[in-house]
Amino acid sequence: MSRSYFHLHLVSDSTGETLINVGRAAAAQYEGVSAIEHVYPLVRSGSQLERVISEIKAAPGLVLYTLVGGDLGERLESACRESGSPCLSVLQPVHALLQSYLGAPVAARPGAQHMLNAEYFKRIDAMNFTLAHDDGNLPHDLEEADVILLGVSRTSKTPTSIYLANRGLKTTNLPLVPGVPLPPELERAKRPLIVGLFASPERIVQIRQNRILSLQADESTTYVDRVAVADEITASRRLFTRNRWPTIDVTRRSIEETAAAILDLYRDHRLKFIAT
Template sequence: MSHRVINLHLVSDSTGETLNSMARATLARFEDHHVIHHRWSLIRSRLQLDRVLEGLQHEPGPVLFTLVDRSLRHGLEESCERLGVPCLSVLDQVVDLLQGQLGARAREKRAAQHVMDADYFRRIDAMHYVLSHDDGQGTAGIAEADVCLVGVSRSSKTPTCFYLANRGIKAANVPIVPNATLPQELDEPPCPVVGLTIETNALIEIRRHRLRLIGASGVRQDTNDYVDHDSVKAEILAARRLCSQHGWPVIDVTRRSIEETAATVLQLMEAWHVRRGRAPGAAPEDPAAAVLGVSQPRLEPRE
């Protein structure tokens, strides 16, 4: 099969996040082809649409769009038909399905998911929380956490916490350091505690890269416990034993993306609340209520 290069135009009257996510998820199944993305966001006037049409004329290719304004939709669709390029409104089928099930018309309101409501400010508050409680800072604040992640250095705790914060989750993280005790707040944690682990070789490579970034290349890596194979392996095993002693579930992040790790953390949070007799959504402040369904996550490394 010959490789093909195409232009893909993503046209949105909002931030374009929906289109970007859909395009990324779909194009992941076409590894052997090259797609040039043209992202057009915040298209809310005819003048702005004209710029899109000019770009489309110079570099024609399929168009995916999310436009609420009917005149802009029609202008884009007519231009695509004239240029002979396919054009698809990606949300129409979902909207039609839900209108039929709900018996109500969808509002013609752009960027409806980006309102500054209580959920928005909860996400901002969660971001501030993660900044203040990263890498073992402010351990007394664990009492306010929705979840606490523990693990050895460079096991993806911080990026996972920030991803969770974008879902409105206050996530603290505490490093497991050799010969150091955990903060006493974790003796009887008020929230779920989840351990993150990673394979030895993968962790060593990440740590070596980290050393290069911070200008520590002069450190003799063959004698540095931070990247010594036997030392790192022992560190990981000790961390897993510690989690086992406390009954904390452990997620192997070696072959998981941050998004997959965060999704598994959310499942574990849900299960934690269910075990304590609080149904998901029973408490308005419970961010885990956003997770649909309860399933046992797979914690072993993926194939």
């Protein structure tokens, strides 16, 4: 099926992360259509906005923006009407609802969600912990983790760990390698949520083959042997069942979907842990 393309201009007075996520989530619902993204972060002055407007005029398309200070939003919308580019303030409907419910005016602080508050430093601390404990490193302090991920090689343990760390959870991951025992600290860990990740043998073999090709390594290894991989996965699932650890099949899940499932499990786990 042939694809069609459109220009998507994302104008923000902050990092642009909100717009990127909203734009991609919406565009993903349309098959055969792809967005050519133009991201303009930290637009906070008239001169910066004029440069953005000139680029929109050069490549007309859909414009999404989050400009909360001054008259920059009005100036952008006026320019978009002149160029025939549909324009939408992503946050305005949300602000209107909140203002109606709270009965309070909008403070109009660009980048307010990125202020250096306690939550911000919690995420930084979680990220430092997670990076230091990647792939089985520093197993002696597993009890300090919020989440422990286990799985055979190529079950997306590291990227999932990093995603969870960005949500403020200290995460460590342990690889399940045939013949290599797990650290004894794992049996004593009570505070962390322990989750087993697995995928279909076909999916694991495919990812491992791509990995070997990228490294230009020898392909004649049990690492990509279909039977050996199936045995690894079977052994891992038996381990999870024996210890009553919750499991997630990551075969067709994105990192975000896997992390969302883990966050849901973590909320229940914390409630039970606090209750005891």
